[in-house]
Amino acid sequence: MGSFRRASKIFFRSPKFGSPSYTHRLSWTQFGWNRHAFCSHSRQNSRDNVNFADLSQFPPERIRNFSIIAHVDHGKSTLADRLLELTGTIKRGHGQPQYLDKLQVERERGITVKAQTATMFHKHKFQGADVIDAQEPLNFLLNLIDTPGHVDFSYEVSRSLAACQGALLVVDAAQGVQAQTVANFYLAFESNLTIIPVINKIDQPTADPDRVKAQLKSMFDLDPIDALLTSAKTGQGLEQVLPAVIERIPPPPGNCSSPLRMLLLDSYYDEYKGVICHVAVVDGTLRKGDKISSAATGQAYEVLDVGIMHPELTPTGVLLTGQVGYVVSGMRSTKEARVGDTLYQHRSIVEPLPGFKPVKHMVFSGLYPADGSDFEALNHAIERLTCNDASVSVTKESSTALGLGFRCGFLGLLHMDVFHQRLEQEHGAHVISTVPTVPYIFEYSDGSKEQVQNPAALPSNPKKRVTATWEPTVIATIIIPSEYVGAVITLCSERRGEQLEYTFMDSQRAFMKYRLPLREIVVDFYNELKSITSGYASFDYEDSE
Numbered sequence: 001m002g003s004f005r006r007a008s009k010i011f012f013r014s015p016k017f018g019s020p021s022y023t024h025r026l027s028w029t030q031f032g033w034n035r036h037a038f039c040s041h042s043r044q045n046s047r048d049n050v051n052f053a054d055l056s057q058f059p060p061e062r063i064r065n066f067s068i069i070a071h072v073d074h075g076k077s078t079l080a081d082r083l084l085e086l087t088g089t090i091k092r093g094h095g096q097p098q099y100l101d102k103l104q105v106e107r108e109r110g111i112t113v114k115a116q117t118a119t120m121f122h123k124h125k126f127q128g129a130d131v132i133d134a135q136e137p138l139n140f141l142l143n144l145i146d147t148p149g150h151v152d153f154s155y156e157v158s159r160s161l162a163a164c165q166g167a168l169l170v171v172d173a174a175q176g177v178q179a180q181t182v183a184n185f186y187l188a189f190e191s192n193l194t195i196i197p198v199i200n201k202i203d204q205p206t207a208d209p210d211r212v213k214a215q216l217k218s219m220f221d222l223d224p225i226d227a228l229l230t231s232a233k234t235g236q237g238l239e240q241v242l243p244a245v246i247e248r249i250p251p252p253p254g255n256c257s258s259p260l261r262m263l264l265l266d267s268y269y270d271e272y273k274g275v276i277c278h279v280a281v282v283d284g285t286l287r288k289g290d291k292i293s294s295a296a297t298g299q300a301y302e303v304l305d306v307g308i309m310h311p312e313l314t315p316t317g318v319l320l321t322g323q324v325g326y327v328v329s330g331m332r333s334t335k336e337a338r339v340g341d342t343l344y345q346h347r348s349i350v351e352p353l354p355g356f357k358p359v360k361h362m363v364f365s366g367l368y369p370a371d372g373s374d375f376e377a378l379n380h381a382i383e384r385l386t387c388n389d390a391s392v393s394v395t396k397e398s399s400t401a402l403g404l405g406f407r408c409g410f411l412g413l414l415h416m417d418v419f420h421q422r423l424e425q426e427h428g429a430h431v432i433s434t435v436p437t438v439p440y441i442f443e444y445s446d447g448s449k450e451q452v453q454n455p456a457a458l459p460s461n462p463k464k465r466v467t468a469t470w471e472p473t474v475i476a477t478i479i480i481p482s483e484y485v486g487a488v489i490t491l492c493s494e495r496r497g498e499q500l501e502y503t504f505m506d507s508q509r510a511f512m513k514y515r516l517p518l519r520e521i522v523v524d525f526y527n528e529l530k531s532i533t534s535g536y537a538s539f540d541y542e543d544s545e
């Protein structure tokens with residue numbers, strides 16, 4: 001669980017926010033290419049041009065793995081659609097906007113919940129002083145990872161970023177930098193990714209790309225000249241995106257001749273194929289028929305199928321260094337597929353890759369069958385759903401009023417809501433959920449400590465006196481038009497917030513950081529914030545660890 005603070009005492013930690021230095025940014029001249037002299041051949045990029053079965057034509061230097069990150073609704077999924085169309089991966093006007101948003105809940109709510117990967121092929125010709133003019137356009141393999149924008153799903157974002165070397169940071173040309181732009185920027189920055197700023201929605205009448213460029217400079221020290229201006233709606237400026245990806249983002253590192261090592265990025269259960277794992281091959285080669293082992297469990301499996309997502313599962317029989325794809329290996333449950341695990345050639349000796357940070361459950365709620373006799377059905381539905389959403393924790397509990405049920409831990413309130421909706425829509429379960437709670441730590445007179453997720457579980461032992469209580473806190477980022485500053489400061493202090501930072505991004509927008517008790521924000525903080533700022537506030541929080 002996250003960082004706790006003594007419920008009665010406030011610890012001040014000075015904020016760390018300022019202009020970071022960007023030592024990781026790739027220089028154009030490093031590749032010997034001229035920044036402005038590139039051309040691309042999107043029309044030549046049809047599915048027919050590429051023989052998917054032969055991935056050997058894509059050594060790491062012909063691969064780019066990138067992600068699209070943004071604040072909610074700034075246009076990530078629409079931009080992803082356009083790139084898939086531009087490369088002929090999906091047909092133009094395929095009649096299904098936000099192609100990569102596959103879940104019913106994603107389509108209904110217009111949000112991305114699960115990160116999705118798609119492999120595209122694109123021909124590109126380098127031009128410039130150092131490049132021989134007669135050079136033929138080269139074929140590149142591009143892995144695009146569409147990520148969720150909402151704070152609750154930032155766990156998915158960090159997982160996706162682990163497989164990437166670069167990210168398109170999409171910012172709405174009218175709304176400018178928002179709270180999750182800041183959070184996602186730092187996730188990408190801390191992962192050492194090359195960041196390409198994309199100012200999207202320039203077709204809107206209120207678009208002000210110059211203001212956004214100035215914000216990108218002042219907030220993140222991103223050079224305005226590097227920003228691409230696009231409209232994913234009208235197609236304006238989109239032709240610059242893939243050339244920038246190819247020219248600015250470095251190829252994946254890794255050693256083709258080393259023994260196989262791959263990172264398990266995600267997994268889901270398919271009724272026909274069993275567990276399908278999304279993997280990034282870091283070193284070596286993976287072939288159908290290979291025997292692989294898991295560093296986490298020591299279990300060995302045979303590779304039954306292997307391929308790429310183009311955008312549907314497309315068998316290739318092999319995945320080479322730097323490539324991202326899927327593996328079917330006879331795993332019976334996604335519990336065997338530990339996200340962040342290293343898979344390697346059976347019997348070889350390799351150093352496991354650094355995994356992901358374990359998930360942190362921020363809110364807990366009880367789930368009970370609406371009809372008490374449906375416990376087994378609910379149990380089955382929860383088991384099936386957690387197969388595809390390993391970020392939920394589940395333990396059995398019982399209540400005198402509601403009978404047998406479950407206590408589930410979620411990453412946040414939207415995550416909890418989405419889980420309920422998916423239980424009903426995808427598994428036909430009818431549930432009653434209890435008011436969300438946050439975990440507390442209690443310290444007793446004998447020096448022992450205990451974490452309690454459910455108030456009903458608080459022990460009432462008269463021999464043990466509670467001497468201290470800790471509650472979880474978060475660091476909240478709030479971006480608002482300047483005229484709402486007073487009201488927001490009042491709200492945050494009423495909610496026991498501690499101001500860590502308060503600056504102006506430009507003449508119209510203020511940026512604030514607060515440490516807030518999680519309990520104060522789980523119930524209605526965001527609604528209240530929206531209402532006092534006429535809907536203009538953007539808000540994000542992270543564990544205050």
Ligand SMILES: Nc1nc2c(ncn2[C@@H]2O[C@H](COP(=O)(O)OP(=O)(O)OP(=O)(O)O)[C@@H](O)[C@H]2O)c(=O)[nH]1
Binds near residue numbers: 073074075111203
């Ligand atoms: N005018 C205009 N609208 C756009 C543009 N790009 C996307 N939109 C619209 O903006 C809305 C949000 O777009 P999405 O692509 O779903 O945004 P997202 O960032 O993927 O959102 P999440 O998945 O919720 O994080 C949709 O209604 C799009 O049609 C654009 O360039 N111009």
